[in-house]
Amino acid sequence: MIFGIAPYNPILGETHHVTRGNLNVLLEQVSHHPPVTALHATDEKENLEMIWCQHPTSKFYGTSVETEVHGKRQLKLLNHRETYEMNSPKLLIKFLPLPWVDWVGENRIRCHETGLEAELYYGSNSWIRGNARTIKGKIFDSTTFELLYEIHGQWDRTVKMKDVSSGKETVIYNAKEAISGLKAPIVTDLKGVWPSESAVIWGVLSQAILGKDWNKAREAKKVVEEKQRELLREREAKGETWVPNHFSVAHSKEGGGWDCAPIQQWVPPAPISVPL
Known part of the structure; x- marks a missing residue:
């Protein structure tokens, strides 16, 4: 790398406040050592809320770096009174024989109110064989262990879901469509941009x-x-x-876990917007 070292190193209290449609997102760096980032996103029209508290730890293996992302992630569907809790797979960065990035490991999503649970497995098979960046999993009722859906595909291409009862397959994610539709953010209120x-x-x-x-x-x-x-x-x-401006943070030294609770109920519209 020409720069010599990692150019960006998030500082304490650094924020990112952005809006896309009715979704308002706020991130704050709530700890520097170790690095912990809190996220709060709300959509008042759809009545949904996301709360994440992420703490990455990395291991170097000579020809690769594996980063495990710790912390609780929640998606709340307030109209349905449902909360989905999830973890994150590991991020694998390979340097040899060629640079390569992949997600690996297990990702679990569970809703205690409905009993629905998803188990997803990210694979890192050799890109030479053409089946890297794979994802495979299932959705089931954790109270009866009834299998409802099977999931398979590649997260950088398409991911499909199969209804076990009918055999019908549906594309639930198309990376090309999702990425090609992204637009650069624009500043809509320069005076409203925080110094942080x-x-x-x-x-x-x-x-x-x-x-x-x-x-x-x-x-x-x-x-x-x-x-x-x-x-x-x-x-x-x-x-x-130092105390975070937008989150109340608790840390358990024994379990090593972080809990980040947003101070505001709803994230306000941001001065930076991503066009739909």
């Missing part, structure tokens, strides 16, 4: 990277990180502890 917004904090660094001015990029990164060290010294001198 990622694009503001790393703006000079990003412009330097785009302009391939590596010396300026390194200096910009140094300025951001030195400011954080100065703020830390000031807090320590005053005996203060």
